[in-house]
Amino acid sequence: MDFDVIVIGGGPVGENVAWRTAAGGLSTAMVEKELVGGECSYWACMPSKALLRSGHALAAAQRVKGVVGGSLDAAAVLERRTGFTSNWDDSGQVQWAESENIHVLRGNGEVTGEREVTVRGADGETVYRARHAVVVCTGSVPKMPPLDGIGDTPVWTSREATSAREVPDSLVVLGGGVVGVEMAQAWARLGSQVKLVVSGDRPLPKMEDFVGPLVAEGLQADGVEVLLNGRASSIKPGELTLQDGRTVRGSHILVATGRVPATKDAKPLTIDDSGLVSGVDGRWLYAAGDVTGRALLTHQGKYQGRAVGTAILERSRGFEPKERSAGQAWADHVAVPQVVFTDPEVAFVGHTAEEARAAGRDVKVVDLDIAVAGSSLHADGYKGRTRMVVDERTRTLVGVTFVGQDVAELLHSATVAIVGEVTVDRLWHAVPAYPTISEVWLRMLESYGL
Numbered sequence: 001m002d003f004d005v006i007v008i009g010g011g012p013v014g015e016n017v018a019w020r021t022a023a024g025g026l027s028t029a030m031v032e033k034e035l036v037g038g039e040c041s042y043w044a045c046m047p048s049k050a051l052l053r054s055g056h057a058l059a060a061a062q063r064v065k066g067v068v069g070g071s072l073d074a075a076a077v078l079e080r081r082t083g084f085t086s087n088w089d090d091s092g093q094v095q096w097a098e099s100e101n102i103h104v105l106r107g108n109g110e111v112t113g114e115r116e117v118t119v120r121g122a123d124g125e126t127v128y129r130a131r132h133a134v135v136v137c138t139g140s141v142p143k144m145p146p147l148d149g150i151g152d153t154p155v156w157t158s159r160e161a162t163s164a165r166e167v168p169d170s171l172v173v174l175g176g177g178v179v180g181v182e183m184a185q186a187w188a189r190l191g192s193q194v195k196l197v198v199s200g201d202r203p204l205p206k207m208e209d210f211v212g213p214l215v216a217e218g219l220q221a222d223g224v225e226v227l228l229n230g231r232a233s234s235i236k237p238g239e240l241t242l243q244d245g246r247t248v249r250g251s252h253i254l255v256a257t258g259r260v261p262a263t264k265d266a267k268p269l270t271i272d273d274s275g276l277v278s279g280v281d282g283r284w285l286y287a288a289g290d291v292t293g294r295a296l297l298t299h300q301g302k303y304q305g306r307a308v309g310t311a312i313l314e315r316s317r318g319f320e321p322k323e324r325s326a327g328q329a330w331a332d333h334v335a336v337p338q339v340v341f342t343d344p345e346v347a348f349v350g351h352t353a354e355e356a357r358a359a360g361r362d363v364k365v366v367d368l369d370i371a372v373a374g375s376s377l378h379a380d381g382y383k384g385r386t387r388m389v390v391d392e393r394t395r396t397l398v399g400v401t402f403v404g405q406d407v408a409e410l411l412h413s414a415t416v417a418i419v420g421e422v423t424v425d426r427l428w429h430a431v432p433a434y435p436t437i438s439e440v441w442l443r444m445l446e447s448y449g450l
């Protein structure tokens with residue numbers, strides 16, 4: 001059977017590619033081996049944020065004098081989380097896909113030749129051909145560290161951590177990355193005794209250096225024991241042993257030590273900005289999302305997916321996507337925004353000061369506490385910090401980081417400034433409303449020297 005486009009993987013990224021090519025009039029099939037909607041909908045973004053949200057709302061209310069009492073009902077929080085996953089049922093998303101003229105094929109898809117995909121499903125094996133393009137959007141899977149005993153020990157991965165039906169008595173979290181800190185706080189606030197094992201001197205080591213200590217402080221305030229410089233060497237049921245001899249015990253152990261692309265060799269598919277896979281002749285094989293290893297984030301993968309969909313449509317009409325047009329995911333290199341949904345929240349975009357300097361840029365760094373009228377009204381004793389990294393040659397921003405309660409919604413202003421290459425001199429005229437937390441922008445520009 002032939003289609004114009006065959007997308008392998010029906011996660012958020014595959015859905016976006018398929019949506020765009022189908023809307024553009026190309027016959028499109030999307031192959032999915034588990035649930036249409038992918039990791040994000042059922043075992044990642046949505047359930048993890050639902051597990052965190054109630055605790056954050058309660059903590060926020062309790063930081064304002066005059067609010068008295070309040071508590072979390074863990075069972076109700078878990079029920080709300082389950083609602084966001086549609087109880088792990090994808091019929092709504094399949095219905096949506098079909099209503100958008102996307103042909104859903106159930107089964108495991110594999111590229112078995114040029115423009116050829118073999119789908120192995122409950123009904124056996126079928127070979128399909130794609131007239132224009134095959135797009136690989138198979139996502140990523142948890143990376144397991146090589147610990148003694150790992151194969152014989154039942155552990156939680158992010159799937160169990162986001163779908164558990166009961167609060168564990170105690171939880172050891174291995175890995176101080178984004179999954180580790182978010183899940184440590186979610187389960188601690190729901191009543192579990194949590195220990196977080198971080199391999200270096202702070203969690204979130206890839207972010208600006210002040211981020212990790214502030215997040216660790218927030219976790220500790222919720223009773224999480226944060227063990228620094230803890231490299232695990234072996235594991236057995238209920239117990240993790242670190243290289244320095246420390247043992248860490250818990251009724252459950254979550255391994256959150258990163259993810260690898262869902263390809264046969266666990267290596268990423270390298271792409272150009274239109275999504276074409278490098279080293280494949282004939283311009284027919286594309287990839288987008290986690291499987292490319294570019295940015296393991298739903299929004300950025302969906303952006304790549306929109307670029308791929310646009311590029312396929314344009315090439316099918318005989319055009320090449322122009323530089324910096326919608327068919328080129330160039331923002332991947334300059335302005336990837338991310339929010340870590342802990343309390344305090346972390347919101348950052350672009351490059352850290354260290355990355356910018358390593359790339360040879362002459363940068364000026366502005367560091368400030370978030371202490372404006374808006375923040376003091378928002379929460380009594382508001383604590384937050386921000387960093388702005390400015391390229392001194394162009395006087396434009398290369399990176400911005402905010403840490404503090406409810407900073408996530410500040411982030412898009414920074415993304416717009418970086419993508420728009422807005423100079424600090426022009427930014428001066430973007431006046432933040434009083435009294436909002438956004439006034440920190442004014443303070444940053446004043447500190448910069450305007």
Ligand SMILES: Cc1cc2nc3c(=O)[nH]c(=O)nc-3n(C[C@H](O)[C@H](O)[C@H](O)COP(=O)(O)OP(=O)(O)OC[C@H]3O[C@@H](n4cnc5c(N)ncnc54)[C@H](O)[C@@H]3O)c2cc1C
Nearest residue numbers: 009011013033038039044045109138139289290296297298
């Ligand atoms: C706990 C957790 C929380 C997260 N929270 C956030 C967040 O808050 N914000 C954010 O932006 N990102 C978050 N992420 C990252 C986000 O989940 C991923 O970036 C996103 O899911 C990537 O989308 P994707 O479509 O590339 O891959 P996936 O969502 O992994 O989807 C890939 C799909 O392909 C299918 N598939 C794989 N191989 C085949 C095959 N051979 N044949 C057929 N189908 C196949 C899979 O079954 C899956 O449905 C989180 C990740 C985790 C683990």
Ligand SMILES: NC(=O)c1ccc[n+]([C@@H]2O[C@H](COP(=O)([O-])OP(=O)(O)OC[C@H]3O[C@@H](n4cnc5c(N)ncnc54)[C@H](O)[C@@H]3O)[C@@H](O)[C@H]2O)c1
Nearest residue numbers: 145175176177178179180199231232256257258296339340
């Ligand atoms: N809010 C969000 O946007 C969000 C939330 C969750 C996940 N994600 C995405 O999912 C991806 C995966 O997240 P993740 O937290 O699994 O990976 P990660 O790469 O962010 O963090 C993994 C951490 O584990 C540590 N580690 C690795 N091996 C270890 C060992 N043997 N002992 C102790 N520590 C070890 C690493 O140093 C690293 O800090 C991330 O890239 C992130 O972008 C995003």
